[in-house]
Amino acid sequence: MSEVILQVALPSPLRRLFDYRAPRGIASEGLRPGVRVRVPFGRRQLVGFVAAITDQSTIPRDKLKAASEVLDIEPILPDTLWQLCRWTANYYQHSLGDTLSCALPTLLRQGEPALARQQLLWQLLPGAYPEHPAISRAPRQKQAVQILGQHPHGLSHALLGQWGLQRDTLDTLEKKGLVQQIRQSPHHSNEPLPLLREAPLTANAEQQAALDAIIASKGFTCWLLEGVTGSGKTEVYLQAIEHCLRHGKQALVLIPEIGLTPQTLERFRQRFSVPVVILHSGLNDRERMDAWLAARNGEVGIVIGTRSAVFTPLANPGLVIIDEEHDLSYKQQDGLRYNARDLAVYRARLDNCGIILGSATPALESLHNADTGRYQHLRLQQRAGDAQPPQMHCLDIRSRPLQGGLSQPMLQAIGEHLGKGNQVLVFLNRRGFAPTLMCHDCGWIAECSRCDARMTVHQSPTYLQCHHCDSQRPLDRHCPKCNSEDLRPVGAGTERSEEHLKQCFPHTPVVRIDRDSTSRKQAMQQLLKQVHAGGPCLLVGTQMLAKGHHFPNVTLVAILDADGGLFSADFRGPERMAQLITQVAGRAGRADKPGQVLIQTHMADHPLLLDLTEQGYAAIAHSELAARRSANLPPFSFMALLRAESTAPEQVNSFLEQASVSAENLQASQQLSVELLGPVPSPMERRAGRYRAQLLLQANQRAPLHNLLHQLLPLLEQAPQGRKVRWSLDIDPLDMF
Template sequence: MSGPILQVALPSPLRRLFDYRAPGGAHAKDLRPGQRIRVPFGQRQMVGVIASLSDASDVPPARLKRAVELIDLEPLLPETLWQLCCWTASYYQHGLGDTLSCALPTLLRQGEPAIARQDRLWQLLPGAYPEHPAISRAAKQKQAVQLLAKHPHGLSHALTAQWGLSRDTLEALEKKGLVQRISQSHHHTNEPLPLLREPRLTPNSQQVAALDAIKAQSGFTAWLLDGVTGSGKTEIYLQAIEHCLGEGRQVLVLIPEIGLTPQTLERFQRRFSVPVVILHSGLNDRERLDAWVAARDGEAGIVIGTRSAIFTPLARPGLIIVDEEHDLSFKQQEGLRYNARDLAVYRAYLEKTPIILGSATPSLESLYNVRRGRYQHLRLTERAGNAKPPTFQCIDIRSRKLEAGLCRPMIEAIGEHLSKGNQVLVFINRRGFAPTLMCHDCGWMAECTRCDARMTVHQSPPRLHCHHCDSQRPVDTECPKCQSTELRSIGAGTERTEEHLVSCFPEFPVLRIDRESMSRKKAMQDMLARIQTGQPCLLVGTQMLAKGHHFPDVTLVAILDADGGLFSSDFRGPERMAQMITQVAGRAGRAEKPGQVLIQTHMAEHQLLIDLTEHGYATIAQNELNGREKAGLPPCSFIALLRAEANNAAIANEFLESACELAEQLCVDLALEKVDLLGPVASPMERRAGRYRAQLLVQAPHRSALHQLLHHWLISLESHSLGRKVRWSIDVDPLDMF
């Protein structure tokens, strides 16, 4: 057969490549791995990526289809990023095509050219200046002129949007003859601009030591920046970024949540004059592609993004930063179940660049890597400036009457701090008005018809909502079991706590921050701006409030329920509880004002709470890590979770039983020792969204043994007779056991 055979990775759940003949007119010298190609697939066409070229195929020549067209003249991804995607697919036992699909912006997956929008640069025309009479009363247009004046070669729409300038504003200036649109070919990225917009802060001795250590190393080094809340980790990021930008290189910054993007972006833009782009799921497809191209072409000096931004190409990579590295949001829980923090470390290794993993509550995985000498440990034990750490106090609520989840001493403490002109943060890790609806006469509780879970009562608008499958229904007016109308909302969520605090403190605004109240675009940004005014107020929220926010006027943090992690069935429960309390507590007393943390608990004498409040997170982490080593639990061993779900519980269990027998035989055939198979067992929430779930845990003391088994095991499972009757998946290094 003439011409090479193309082995194409297609966005499919199948863990295999597909063979095609080269498109008509394409020469062998023009075909390379990493190029996108359009191919026929069944009754439709798909866009795939050439993974390799071969001289032969297992497909008979008569059945081998010809590709439709070659989309890219050059490979779409740089070599190191291509290696990262291939390694990701291999490590997480996922199809290469689906992995590449996750790594690319939507428009590229659809076959769009890998360029930003045409005529994409806005440039100031001669004679335009901020005080021009035509814009004397147009503040936004003045702002746009001031910005473009600093970039004489023009700025892309994606970058002007980062400064809050709309297309309408720029088009209005265009009509007034003050700006013009020019093509990309007129743009020069190496503008001689001052690097800093504002001077750097003076670091303290611990920050100086950390910065000196980071700057002294070249090439790949993994740094764990372990700093208490308010210790100035962000300032270290900024000065490390300054050093990197000064060498003409780019920086990738990963953050765990979209909600942190506005304040991170604002702080970076305030410090640096280089273009900064953001990448997260809140962008539309065109905005995401523009930012991706700006990063790939080297136009953007700093790239800020959530977990998927780890796959963003950089023209001149120089530094990777993972902020709040312990956060579970870095782990993708569906489809390609990758951990962006771990991929960031491997990418830094491939790029030969340093990486900084920052957190006030480092994960045990990172601390274990420090203990093994893989990461370098940088400690910041003091808060920046004159800020002092908050004081802790546990309030034993046994036998106390609770009002919407609040005891009387807690309410009095809140009133005291508000009366002094301060802000108070009330943390309750439950959304909605109440955890459930119960009949006072017979004890019936409102349960989800599709999950083994109770429905949460919401008040705005009134409804029962399952937060596991997202099903909703009207609130019952009578008990379906005994027809009683004595139905009561049991427990407290953010809505009920908000309602009660409004009645207790009507003269102070109560601001609720949870996924329901922050669903509107820019809602979080607007709320943070309101908080930053410093006016006395009450903040009521869930974990969204605990992640990296700077609230200088919060002097009291009230934690309403600290007992959830004390008796968790997950071995990570104590670690997560300690992280959550420490992170929330860190919002108090971050400026000149002293902070106080009050914790409501039924277990005030529990050793974990005592250690946490008296000795801090570091003691908890070391104790937990020692316990994990003795028990042989991750990170001191390696695990994977095979999950199966079906409409019938028996089928899911039958599949896993068969899979377990197959794995046991493979361990014998491959001479794999000390590989343990635990299960199958029903998942902690057995029924979810109408399907029954079960799981099988595989554990090994060495990563190589685990992956050797997984490789052979999954190949067999893909052709298993029961495989088509169940929906199954593999999760390597799972963080959620449910």
Template sequence: MTGPILQVALPSPLRRLFDYRAPRGVGAADLHIGQRVRVPFGKRAMVGLIAAISDHSEVPDNRLKPAEALLDATPVLPDSLWRLCQWTARYYQHGLGDTLSVALPVLLRQGEPALARQDQLWQLLPGAYPEHPAIARAPKQKQAVQVLAQHPHGLSHALISQWGLSRDTLSTLESKGLVQRIEQSPHHIAEPLPLLREAHLTANAEQRAALDAILNAEGFHTWLLEGVTGSGKTEVYLQAIERCLLNGHQALVLIPEIGLTPQTLNRFQQRFSAPVVILHSGLNDRERLDAWIAARDGEAAIIIGTRSAIFTPLARPGLIIVDEEHDLSYKQQDGLRYNARDLAVYRGHLEQVPVILGSATPSLESLHNVQQGRYQHLRLTIRAGNAKAPSFQCLDIRSRPLEGGLSRPLTDLVSQHLERGNQVLVFINRRGFAPTLMCHDCGWIAECRRCDARMTVHQSPPHLHCHHCNSQRPLDRCCPKCQSEDLRPLGAGTERTEEFLKERFADTTVLRIDRESMSRKRAMQEMMEIIHSAQPCILVGTQMLAKGHHFPNVTLVAILDADGGLFSADFRGPERMAQMITQVAGRAGRAEKPGQVIIQTHMAEHPLLIELTERGYPAIAERELAERAIAQLPPYRFMALLRAEANHARAAEDFLEAALEQAEALVAQHQLADIDLLGPVPSPMERRAGRHRAQLLLQAAQRSALHQLVHMLLPALEQHPLARKVRWSIDIDPLDMF
């Protein structure tokens, strides 16, 4: 066959490439790996990337279609990012096309040009002045000239209304030869500015030691920066970024939550005059593409983003930072189930740039990598400035009545802290008004009709809500089992706690911070402005409050129910509970005011709580690592979880039984050592969103053996007749066993 054959990676669940002829009129010299092409796929057109170029194809000539169009003159991804995507697809056993699709902004997946949007500016021409004869009798035009004279580098078209100008007025001035329209990048800097807007803080001895280690190393290194909350990890980041920018490079900073974006962006913009862009799912498609291009073209010096920002191209990569590296948000839980923290380390290796993983409560995986010599450990053990670590107290609530989830002694403490003009944080990791609705007469409980879970009671507006499948229904007026009307919400969620605190402290502002209250675009930013006004207030919220926020006026942190993590079915339960309590507690006493942490519990004598409050997270981590080693659990053993779900439980189980037989045959055939196949068993939540779920766990002592097995197993499963009757996926290094 004559002419080049394109092997195209398409966003498809199929783990294969698709062959096409080159588009008509496009020669071999115009084609490069990494360019986007639009191709016919079934009855529709799709955008994919050229993954290989060949001179032959296994597809018969009469079935080989030409691509419709070549969309780029050059590859859309730089070489290092292309290699990162290839490695990601291999490691997470995912299709290359789907992986590349995740790495691209939505508009590029749809075929939009990979070009930056230009700002339109209005600028005075030489010779224009307010008393010019051409505008002597035109006061609006005269005003416009006066305003533009204050902006010698041009006034953005988006801002003209804020200055009381209109497009018609400016167009008239343009026709008189007094004004011109110019276009430039929104990240354009008219003239060089000093890098620092404010001087960096004086580093203490521990910060200086960490910075010396980071700044004096060359090439790729991975540092685990373990610093107690308030110890100044961010200052270490900022000074490391300063050196990076002075060397003409760019810095990529990953954060776990969108809610952290405003304070992080503000902190960086206060310090640096260099352009900063953000990347997260809260942006619209155009904003995301603009930021992506600014990073790719080198116009943005600092890129701040959540999980998917790890795939952002950088023109001059110099530093990668992963803040709160332990956070589960870095692990994608569907589709391409990658871990952005681990990809950051591999990307640092590809780019040969340093990587900083920061946390007050490092993951056991990262601590294990320190033990193995893969990461270097840097510690910050004292709080910056004069701040002191908060005091801990476990408050036994057995036999104590609770109102809104708070005991009387805790309510009195809240009152004392507010009277001193301070702020209080109340942490309850349950959304809604109450965890469940129960019939007081017969014990009936409102359960989700599609999941093995109870419905959460919400009050604004009143309804029952399943937070697993998102199904909602009105509150029951009477018990469907005994017809009693005595239905009572049991337990407390954020709404109920908020309601009680508003009644108890009527003269104090109470702010609820959870997924529902923060759904508006600027909601978190507006809340932060109230909090940083330093007025006494009470913050009520879920895990969103535990992640990296700086609340200098919070002196009391109340954790309403710490018992859930003590008896978790997940082997990671103790680690996560210790991380959560430590992170939430770290919001207290971050300035000069001393902090106090109260943990309400029915298990005040539990060894885990005692060890955590007396010796801190490092002691818990050390103990958990020792127990994991004995039990041969991650990070000492490697896992992959094969999940299946179907409308009928038997279908999912039959598919996994077939997978088990195939896996056992492959293990025997290739003599793969020390591999355990556990299951299939129903998932801990067997029914979710109306589908029955089951799982098969694959464990191995060697990562290579596990990947070899999975690599051979998946193609066989794709061809199995039962594969079309179930929805199935593979999760490499799973963090959620549910």
């Protein structure tokens, strides 16, 4: 047989494999697709995956470099996850090597051994006892032997230290042959534990019907669990997971944001005694790898994570849950632009297990899949316990003065609810003190020098910040246009509303929760702890408060500005507005106290707001699906967005024009039916100092669109214009900006 050649997938944007000779001294029998290898690449050493093994190459053998070393004996990813990565790279038209790299924790990408940390335990050896002659005159050693004798499975050094025992004492006992050190996974339990720490709640009729359907199904099934806020979707998750665990399987639970991780983890650990791990970007590299390996090795029963956790390997996959499945956070917006919700569905199919997509406001794509029979639709239409849906009303603020973004009727309603000992949530999806700094004399507005955007005024500390490129500068003292000193912050952000509420209600704690107030570690947990103490308080926050949180004492939700979503340039604007308002409104009246929702608006008679307040999210979803069908928009068509950016706008236009011409030529030769829209400037044409434009490709079927893209992308990679710009392709884009 000829010399073995490895086809290696490398973490590179190039959508191809690279050929290498096998390392010297490595037999072909020891090589398998899926193992990691370290290879020379230019002047660097990269870690890649063996994608295939062959004896043929288009490159002369004397020109082929040899791989430096093989890092694994067995493939590091299970077969189904390997298939998922290959499918992901193909569907999203992305490099396989880069896709596989995204599926690994950082340390494994860097070539670290796939070995988790183990805890070191001290354990008594047979024949050791407190009155042993070797320690008759050593009271500290005698004490150590006595304590270890009470814990036959061993104790960590940290626990022994609680008795004042030092390492020297244990080392001496080890030399005397009385104790030994053992290594053990931190998730290992020496004693059999009951599955549940607390009994499940009694399911109501709707919850039980949903559970019966989930438990009765075998193999792959996708359920869309549509439940109004407070209907007990989490209890359905927990009892479905219990059934999964009792059959020796593992559960993967995806949540949209890191901020929801602590409370989700606490809820699951209160219910189950099995090991639970979390995976998100807030962990350090070692913690993330340990959790990833524990899941792969079957040492944990439940894995909770954000978007990237969809790639976590499971030894015995049994159930996947996507909470708040409509959330935009599941869509990666740079690099590999995957949608974790959609990947999770495909993964569940590969693993032949069930998947639950849960939401009070399902995405229209998911509702369409339920309507067409691809998903099974489960509904929870009543709140758990005796809780009633909150009453929603629009508060017309035309001609009314606003202070801190609040009208007088809104302040009056807040005062009434606080006076009854309740809590109030004030929602404003705009952080900072004010969205604009304006000169009162000439109308000059503080704008970002790098973006087509206005600078936001922040007060604590005082500075101007662009929320698109994060550039900052000191607050202007003089107008650069007319030199006036009369510069005024215009509009209200969460900081300004917080300040005004403190003035109006000086004896009530005001808790602001936004990206600024929760940037420090554990800050979110500390703020929520203050809220959950139960006393009267005011919560002021952005969409971080809109989902997943349970505030039993909140009886009023005050939405300060609902008009932005009514006039969005994105066709998904109405859907997102309805989802956000419904989710925020769902924080009110979740216990035995009735809830109220007041929506400040200048458009109180707008049909979307009327439908939402009178008929709920389902009415909006139904009308929007009908409108999208008429306009041939997703989910009734399929899109891809080719974006380009550069410091020179003419380079962007040249590249996209060439892409459009190439796509039209391919269509003509292949007789493909794909509509090209553009190129046009992006809605925000300049961002972070770079000019941006885009070309939209749309088709009635997926196959023609992907066929065209598969042929187009190699042409773009080789085009001279492509080397002068940054460009990316977004399959199934959710953000048209």
